[in-house]
Amino acid sequence: MSQATNYLQHVYEVIEHRDPNQAEFLEAVHDFLQTMTPVFEQHPEYIESNILERLTEPERVIQFRVPWLDDAGHAQVSRGFRVQFNSAIGPYKGGLRLHPSVNLSIVKFLGFEQIFKNALTGLPIGGGKGGSDFDPKGKSDNEIMRFCQSFMTELSKYIGLDTDVPAGDIGVGGREIGYLYGQYKRLRGADRGVLTGKGLSYGGSLARPEATGYGLAYYTNEMLKANDSSFTGKRVAISGAGNVAIYAIQKVEALGGKVITCSDSDGYVIDENGIDFKLVKQIKEVERGRIKAYADRITTATYVKGSVWNADLAYDIALPCATQNEIDGAKAQTIIANGAKAVAEGANMPSSPEAIAAYQKAGVLYGPAKAANAGGVAVSALEMSQNSMRLSWSFEEVDGRLQTIMQTIFANSVAAADKYGVSGDYLSGANIAGFTKVADAMLAQGLV
Known part of the structure; x- marks a missing residue:
């Protein structure tokens, strides 16, 4: 076996030993590593710096209880998560998912994928993800509001405009983002850029839902x-x-x-x-x-x-x-x-x-x-830009930027696949293009 193959196998064995029960996360890492051999064959410096063990371990994992009151007056307890995976190229960015299936493995798999997705957009955002096993299906608006307020009361301690900017995902749409932002504003002040996917009346971007x-x-x-x-x-x-x-x-x-x-x-x-x-x-x-x-x-x-x-x-x-x-x-x-x-x-x-x-x-x-599917986070980053500049772009301008970003993602994936001898393999090309950008930023910033 080559040095690159040995290293990739070693990294997976380390992760499998640490997290043997995190099936979704292990699957995501395994699939990613399968495409990395040509990169590590050409870049021994990535092996020498042990870049993959550093990249596959989240910078921070936050788990917390979320107590909330249902309409019958009964106290319920859900479990909340935020995985802040990698900030080498910018603040953590990734959605919040509300679904009964949410657990640490799923949030880690989503956060790991988000690192490379965000890098592919070309925008300065790192990778993160979060959510809860709370099920919004069948819940009243008041129950969802009470849950969101309780969830944000804890989450607000760990997020911020230059630190971590959540958005929506499965189970989190405009209604939920509104409740989450309202509670954040009450606790921390009106920092519009701390959440994306907001309504147009309070700092959201045209074309974000689309x-x-x-x-x-x-x-x-x-x-x-x-x-x-x-x-x-x-x-x-x-x-x-x-x-x-x-x-x-x-x-x-x-x-x-x-x-x-x-x-x-x-x-x-x-x-x-x-x-x-x-x-x-x-x-x-x-x-x-x-x-x-x-x-x-x-x-x-x-x-x-x-x-x-x-x-x-x-x-x-x-x-x-x-x-x-x-x-x-x-x-x-x-x-x-x-x-x-x-x-x-x-x-x-x-x-x-x-x-x-x-x-x-x-x-x-x-x-x-x-x-x-990187278009959602791309426009979320554009929403952050508009909030920072106190501007609101037209639908056509945001849509035009989105189209350009998606065209660039495809072109960069093709170029990376060609460079590393896997032409026509868009999966490997996307993995390589996203990884090399993050890895080079990590090397430049030292062992942190």
Whole structure:
């Protein structure tokens, strides 16, 4: 074995020994290390400085209890997390997730991925992530407000404009950000830049709600163009019906594609006439209902229980926008059999290692999450810039900057893949481009 291979194997063994029960985090690190051999073969200085052991250990992990009162007057206790993973290129930046599945392993995996995603944007932001196992589904506005106020009472001790700037993620939309910011302001003062994804009336940015979905479409469009294709006339399958999926539907259709599916945790809808993103937005964001309601209102739509990735359905492009590990090896084979020529990820790590291997073996174009869904954090950083300058840019200006950022992410990933002898491998290219930027910053700053 080469020195590089030995080093990468040693690093993984150290992490596995330290955190044997953190399956999601171990998977994220393992998948990342699989793409790093050519970098460490060319850069022995990274081995000499033990850069990977330093990079895979968070700078800070905060875990805390979140007591809150439900509408029946009963005291409830949830668990809160914030992982401040790496600040080599800027303040920690990453979303807060509210979902029963949230635990330390998931928050660490998301924070680790966020380091490289944020580096790829070209903006000065480090990697972090947080959240709680609190489930907002079925809760009243008052219960969510009380939870958010309690959560922020503790979190506020560890965040700040130049330290750590959280945003939204699964379960955290405009309502939750408003409650979180209100409590932060009450405790610490009106520092608008401390949270992103805010409402327009109190420092939010135009195009922020659309950013992740639009960015996914822009990245995918670049990937298609690089392979002499486009969205025009293509059938597109999308999973999810949240913020990312809704605006991906809108932008894909604007770019000439026809989205025929969307889903939630219960099932999915198929609409051969093309999904009406306005109706999905109404059902999910205004009514907070289930996606089955779409099929109840649209005569051309069919509702099916289960995963959309099990459907026997012809499409050209798959855009998973729901959650991590929603596509395993078997589902990937179904996607390939359905005729997909490209898969780009709007969710965080939705494809298992077996699924990714299946795409690559079949020659399916694959856009990894850390590159393809970076639009949300990119516009969050633009929101921080607007807050710092006391300015508000137009929708068109923010959208134009977003498009440029996504084009640059794709171009830099391609260039990194070419430089290290893995041309056409957009996963390796994204990992390498993000890693080398962070690693070089860490080396410059010494052993800290």
